[in-house]
Amino acid sequence: MNYKKFKDIELSTLGMGNMRLPTVEGADFRGPFDIEKSKELIEYAYHHGINYFDTAYGYCGGQSEIIVGEVLNQYPRDSWYLATKMPGHALKPGDTPEKIFEEQLKKCQVEYFDFYLLHNMCEASLDVYMDEKLGIIDYLVKQKELGRIKYLGFSCHSRPDTLKKFLEYRNCYDFVQIQLNYLDWSLQDAKTKYEILTEYHLPIMVMEPTRGGRLINLDEEDCQNLKAARPDESIASWSFNYLRTLDNIQVVLSGMNTIEQLEDNIKTFASSQPLNQEEIHLLDKIVEKLVKQVPCTACRYCTSGCPKNFDIPKLMSIYNEISFDHSPGLTFTIMALEKEEEPSNCINCKKCVKACPQGIDIPKIMQELDTKIAKFKENSPFFR
Numbered sequence: 001m002n003y004k005k006f007k008d009i010e011l012s013t014l015g016m017g018n019m020r021l022p023t024v025e026g027a028d029f030r031g032p033f034d035i036e037k038s039k040e041l042i043e044y045a046y047h048h049g050i051n052y053f054d055t056a057y058g059y060c061g062g063q064s065e066i067i068v069g070e071v072l073n074q075y076p077r078d079s080w081y082l083a084t085k086m087p088g089h090a091l092k093p094g095d096t097p098e099k100i101f102e103e104q105l106k107k108c109q110v111e112y113f114d115f116y117l118l119h120n121m122c123e124a125s126l127d128v129y130m131d132e133k134l135g136i137i138d139y140l141v142k143q144k145e146l147g148r149i150k151y152l153g154f155s156c157h158s159r160p161d162t163l164k165k166f167l168e169y170r171n172c173y174d175f176v177q178i179q180l181n182y183l184d185w186s187l188q189d190a191k192t193k194y195e196i197l198t199e200y201h202l203p204i205m206v207m208e209p210t211r212g213g214r215l216i217n218l219d220e221e222d223c224q225n226l227k228a229a230r231p232d233e234s235i236a237s238w239s240f241n242y243l244r245t246l247d248n249i250q251v252v253l254s255g256m257n258t259i260e261q262l263e264d265n266i267k268t269f270a271s272s273q274p275l276n277q278e279e280i281h282l283l284d285k286i287v288e289k290l291v292k293q294v295p296c297t298a299c300r301y302c303t304s305g306c307p308k309n310f311d312i313p314k315l316m317s318i319y320n321e322i323s324f325d326h327s328p329g330l331t332f333t334i335m336a337l338e339k340e341e342e343p344s345n346c347i348n349c350k351k352c353v354k355a356c357p358q359g360i361d362i363p364k365i366m367q368e369l370d371t372k373i374a375k376f377k378e379n380s381p382f383f384r
Contacts, residue, residue: 001049002269006203006250007151007174011081013244014269015052016045017207017255018068019059033063042071044259046080048266052251054205056085056119057104069108082108083205085119085155088128088136089332097139105148112147116140117177118154122329123162123336129154130169141172151175155207157329159314160192167200175250177205179329181215182242182283184208187291187321188329194246203250210239210254214325222286229279236261237268242283244274293320294365295358302352302362308345312352312362315343319369322376331382334373343369 003010021038023031042053053072055064065084072080084104086097105111118129118136129136143149155177156163167173176197184190197204210216216236218226226238233241243249252269256262275283296316303312321330346366353362377383 002272004250011251012049012051013251014050014265015054015251015253016050017253018055018064020255020257021060021064022257031061033060038067039071044262052081054083054253057087057100065104065107073109081114083115084113085117086136087119089120089125097136114150116149116152121154121156121166122158122332124332126162137170157332160189160196163193164196173202175203175205177207179208180206181209181211181239183211183215183287198248204248205250206243206252209243209252210236215239225282229282234264236264240268241273241275291324294360301355305351305355307349315369319365322372331380
């Protein structure tokens with residue numbers, strides 16, 4: 001296992017995510033969970049060099065923190081690092097930061113958290129985290145001062161401008177966790193988020209390195225091309241080795257729920273073989289096949305004359321993503337759209353078309369996007 005220095009400690013470059021622990025046979029993702037199999041996986045990870053374990057208040061119906069804490073507490077406290085999260089995006093009436101934090105300490109059987117995150121800072125949760133009366137950030141900063149949090153950060157599914165706004169509001173963080181992989185480098189503009197965090201000197205913890213397995217389940221031709229280039233390595237390793245070309249990556253999280261997945265990923269992170277430019281070009285060609293994007297360059301020429309004051313590049317970005325797949329970040333972006341921002345308000349004046357250097361039929365895209373959003377909402381549990 002490779003390790004990388006963070007402050008004054010060494011973290012395994014592969015971390016174990018515990019959002020989707022194994023379930024008993026016949027159950028769906030909501031459980032019930034196979035406790036013994038879950039423990040076996042976490043123990044295997046620990047004994048094979050992984051020392052960073054990520055969980056959250058709501059993972060596995062609240063069971064993840066309990067299971068992870070129970071397993072890790074078998075071992076010396078200074079030999080593992082636990083990360084969990086404050087669910088500010090999902091607070092219920094009567095919830096307070098103190099109530100949740102104290103509950104988490106008990107569930108995980110610890111006196112402090114090594115890494116603690118604001119969970120899912122995005123357009124839909126931004127106001128909650130910036131609410132001075134609720135005081136979530138102030139409370140967590142105080143816990144850090146008391147030594148009950150060693151390192152404070154946040155996970156982020158937002159657009160780059162929202163990330164920048166949040167850091168400008170208050171930069172008291174030691175690290176940030178974002179969704180980053182070779183597809184979302186462009187599709188979700190993870191490139192800009194990476195650059196922002198690097199500018200702020202904030203190490204990055206990566207989530208969704210294989211986009212929920214989508215970048216492992218490629219078509220036969222793509223798999224053959226990757227295997228021809230690296231015969232002894234798995235398809236999954238390409239996603240991880242791509243990330244290792246980026247200097248500001250601290251830990252890559254993977255939700256591994258079989259021993260075989262653990263073995264393969266541990267093998268990948270035991271070596272140091274980042275991709276070369278020719279290999280990255282292979283992945284670029286896969287992305288081109290996967291995503292047929294509207295070629296918006298975000299020049300913003302189209303926005304100056306729009307009578308509805310649309311943020312057209314933002315809507316184009318949503319269109320490209322919703323046309324490919326439905327990720328958590330997309331859900332929260334759509335949830336945060338104000339009524340006047342929705343593409344249904346387009347009046348087809350075509351001023352934007354005349355201004356667009358790419359010649360994109362923007363009103364047509366707005367009409368298609370409106371239909372896609374309606375279907376998206378219809379099929380998403382978040383809008384029921």
